[in-house]
Amino acid sequence: MIFSILVNEGPYQHQASDTAFNFAKTVLSKGHTIFRVFFYHDGVNNGTRLTTPPQDDRNVIAKWTKLAQDSELDMVVCVAAAQRRGIVDEGEAKRNGKDATNLAPGFRISGLGQLIEAGIQSDRIVTFGD
Template sequence: MKLTIQVNEGPYQHQASDSAYFFTKAALEKGHEIFRVFFYHDGVNNGTRLTTPPQDDRNVVSRWSELAAEHDLDLVICVAAAQRRGIVDDGEAERNKKDATNIAPGFRISGLGQLVEGGIQSDRLVVFGD
């Protein structure tokens, strides 16, 4: 089965990101294909490399980056939601005259059309968070 995952909540204020991560990992282990993971609303905060949790806490951002590297996942952050929350890659930094970037490895910024495409191309769109 081909799946697209939508994550609507940030990494530490709601269980949705953890649930999405463990669901995605389990689906891959069972042989399912993940077409895309789309981070929307506060979910874009899963893609900032500046997150630094305490050593005894889980690092949700690193988990996503490592899973993406291991399975060649397409982790897409919604551009409009990212701009509202200060998530910036090289292209957005240049376009908006920002002097730094903060996107985590394995993530990319793109438009809402990527979510629509994921819904069309996949057998299921699974949403985590409100």
């Protein structure tokens, strides 16, 4: 079965991203497919590589990055939500005249259409938020 996942909150403040991660891992381990993980609202904050959690805590962003790389997950950060919150890749930095980028490996920035497409292409879409 084809799943997609929508993450609507950032890391640490809410459990949403942790639950979504555990869910995604289990989906894959059971032999299902994940069409896309889409990050919206404050969920785009899961896509910054600049977080430095305490050493005895989990690194939520690094966990997503590793899952994306190990499982070839398509992880999309919503461009409109990302612009509001300062999540930037090289293309966005150039386009908007920003002096830095912070998008973590494994993530890409794209439009809201990718969320609708995920709804169309997937058998199930599960939202994690507040």
